Amino acid sequence: MVTYKLTTPISEEDARKLRVNDVVYITGTIVTARDQAHHRALQFHKEGKELPINFEGLALFHCGPIVKKEGDRWIIVAAGPTTSTRMDIFEDEFIQNFKARVIIGKGGMGKRTTDAMQKYGAVYGAFTGGAAVLAAKAIKSVKTVEWLDLGMPEALWILETEEFGPLTIAIDSHGNNLFEDIKNKTEENRIPIYRKLGIQK
Amino acid sequence: MNLEETVENVAVNLLRFAVTELPKDVKEALQKAYREETSEAGKTQLKAILDNVELAEKTRTPMCQDTGTIIFYVKAGAEVKHLDKIENALRKATRRATTKVPLRPNAVDPFKQKNTGDNTGRNIPYINWEIVAGDTLEITVLPKGGGSENVCTMGMLVPGEGINGLKKFVIDSVIKAGSKPCPPNILGVAIGGGSDIAMKLAKKALLRPLDQPNPDPELAELEKELLEAANSTGIGPMGLGGKITVLGVKIDYAVRHPASYPAAVAFNCWAARRATARIYPDGNAEYLTHKLR
Ligand code: SF4
Numbered sequence: 001m002v003t004y005k006l007t008t009p010i011s012e013e014d015a016r017k018l019r020v021n022d023v024v025y026i027t028g029t030i031v032t033a034r035d036q037a038h039h040r041a042l043q044f045h046k047e048g049k050e051l052p053i054n055f056e057g058l059a060l061f062h063c064g065p066i067v068k069k070e071g072d073r074w075i076i077v078a079a080g081p082t083t084s085t086r087m088d089i090f091e092d093e094f095i096q097n098f099k100a101r102v103i104i105g106k107g108g109m110g111k112r113t114t115d116a117m118q119k120y121g122a123v124y125g126a127f128t129g130g131a132a133v134l135a136a137k138a139i140k141s142v143k144t145v146e147w148l149d150l151g152m153p154e155a156l157w158i159l160e161t162e163e164f165g166p167l168t169i170a171i172d173s174h175g176n177n178l179f180e181d182i183k184n185k186t187e188e189n190r191i192p193i194y195r196k197l198g199i200q201k
Numbered sequence: 202m203n204l205e206e207t208v209e210n211v212a213v214n215l216l217r218f219a220v221t222e223l224p225k226d227v228k229e230a231l232q233k234a235y236r237e238e239t240s241e242a243g244k245t246q247l248k249a250i251l252d253n254v255e256l257a258e259k260t261r262t263p264m265c266q267d268t269g270t271i272i273f274y275v276k277a278g279a280e281v282k283h284l285d286k287i288e289n290a291l292r293k294a295t296r297r298a299t300t301k302v303p304l305r306p307n308a309v310d311p312f313k314q315k316n317t318g319d320n321t322g323r324n325i326p327y328i329n330w331e332i333v334a335g336d337t338l339e340i341t342v343l344p345k346g347g348g349s350e351n352v353c354t355m356g357m358l359v360p361g362e363g364i365n366g367l368k369k370f371v372i373d374s375v376i377k378a379g380s381k382p383c384p385p386n387i388l389g390v391a392i393g394g395g396s397d398i399a400m401k402l403a404k405k406a407l408l409r410p411l412d413q414p415n416p417d418p419e420l421a422e423l424e425k426e427l428l429e430a431a432n433s434t435g436i437g438p439m440g441l442g443g444k445i446t447v448l449g450v451k452i453d454y455a456v457r458h459p460a461s462y463p464a465a466v467a468f469n470c471w472a473a474r475r476a477t478a479r480i481y482p483d484g485n486a487e488y489l490t491h492k493l494r
Binding site: 001021023065066077078079080083106107108126127128129130131132133134136137166168170178179181182183185186187189190192193194196197198199200 | 381
C-alpha cells in the first residue's frame with residue numbers, strides 16, 4: 001500500500017500508477033455528479049453540445065451535497081458519498097468521452113466500469129460512507145455550480161479541495177476490483193463459518 | 202412544570218446530541234476496532250470514521266448526512282400526568298430540530314413521493330411506548346439511517362431447525378448486506394413472538410450499550426459466537442476487507458407459537474446514534490448518554 005497526494009489535473013500516467021489498496025488524497029478540482037448529471041452529460045456529448053466543464057484529469061464525486069447560500073457564496077454543509085452502483089450504466093462512456101481520472105463514491109462499481117478504467121486509465125476511490133464532516137472539511141470552496149435546474153443534489157458542484165480523502169483505491173486501471181475480491185472471499189468463507197457454528201449444509 | 206414544553210426542549214437536545222455525538226460505548230468500540238483491525242484498507246476506513254466522529258462532535262454538525270428516520274422510545278411512569286401531550290411535544294421537537302440542528306428532511310409520502318420537509322408525517326416520528334411504575338419519564342431517540350435499514354431481514358424460519366436456523370439466518374444476512382450498511386455494524390437479533398414482535402425486539406435491542414453483555418449467560422454466549430462468526434466473513438470496514446465487520450450483537454426474544462420461528466435482524470451502521478434523558482416531576486432532566494452542552 002502506498003499513499004499518494006495528487007493534484008488535478010491528474011494525468012493518465014499518474015492514474016495508472018495507482019493500485020488497489022493504495023490511499024489517495026486529492027487537491028484541486030472535484031466535481032459532484034449523480035444519475036441525472038451523468039445522463040445529461042452523455043446526452044450533450046451525443047448531440048455534440050459543449051459541456052460546462054472539461055472533466056479531463058479531474059475527479060468525479062458520486063455525491064448529492066447539502067449546500068447553503070450565504071450572501072452570494074455557496075457553503076458545503078455535508079458531502080458524503082452516495083452508492084456508486086447506480087452510475088454503473090453511465091460510467092464507462094463517461095470515462096471514455098470525458099477522461100475523468102478518479103471516480104469517488106461508496107460501495108464500488110461493476111465490471112463495465114472496471115473494464116473502462118483499464119482501457120482508458122482511471123481509478124475508483126472509495127470514500128468512507130457517511131463521513132460527511134470529514135469530506136466537507138477538505139472542501140475549501142465551491143468554485144461554481146452548473147445544471148442547478150436538476151436540483152441541489154443532482155447538480156454539478158465544482159469544488160476546490162485540499163487533500164480530499166482518504167480514498168482507498170478499490171478499482172485500478174489494471175483490472176483489479178477490491179470490492180469484487182472481497183465479495184468472492186466472503187463467499188468462500190461462508191461454508192467454513194457454517195461449519196464452525198455447527199450448521200449442516 | 203409544563204410537561205409538553207419540557208419534553209419538547211429535552212427532545213430537541215436529544216436529537217442534537219444523538220446526531221452530532223456518538224454514545225461513549227460506540228466510540229470506544231470504534232476505537233477498539235481501529236486498534237484490532239489488521240487490514241490496511243479497513244484501518245484507513247476506521248481512522249476516517251474516528252476522525253469524522255471527532256470533527257462532528259467538535260463542530261456540532263451531524264456526523265452523517267443521513268440523519269435518519271426519527272424513532273422514540275418512551276418509558277412513561279404511571280404517575281406522570283398529561284401523557285397525552287407527549288406525542289405532540291415529540292413531533293414539535295422533531296420539526297424544530299430539523300431546522301435548528303439541522304437534520305436532513307427524511308420523511309417522504311410513500312404514495313405521492315413528496316417529502317414533508319420536516320421529518321414528520323403519518324406515524325413518524327414513531328413512538329414506542331412502555332408504561333412503568335413511578336413518576337419519571339425516560340425518553341430515548343434513535344435516528345435510524347436508511348442505508349443500514351435497507352438490509353434488515355425478517356424470516357419465518359423452520360422451528361425444527363432451532364437455533365442453528367437462526368445462526369444461519371444471521372450470517373446469511375450479514376454476507377448479503379456486504380458493504381451496503383456502512384460496516385462496522387451493530388446487529389439487533391430477535392426470535393419469537395411473531396413477525397412484528399421479532400423485528401420490534403431486534404430494533405429495541407440496538408439500544409443496549411455495547412459494553413453491556415446480555416444478562417442471560419446463554420444468550421451472552423450466543424452473542425459472542427455470532428459476533429465472531431460475523432467477523433470471520435472478511436467483509437471488514439466499509440466492505441473493503443478486514444476482520445471488523447460487526448461491533449456487537451444484541452439478542453432478545455419472546456416465546457413463540459409452536460408452529461412458528463420468527464427471526465429478525467436489525468442492522469445499525471457505525472453511526473449508531475442514540476440519546477436518552479430522564480425527566481423528573483420537578484421538570485429537571487438528566488441526560489444519561491451525553492453531557493449537556
Ligand atoms: S448507513 Fe449509516 S453511516 Fe452509512 S450513510 Fe446511512 S446513516 Fe450514514
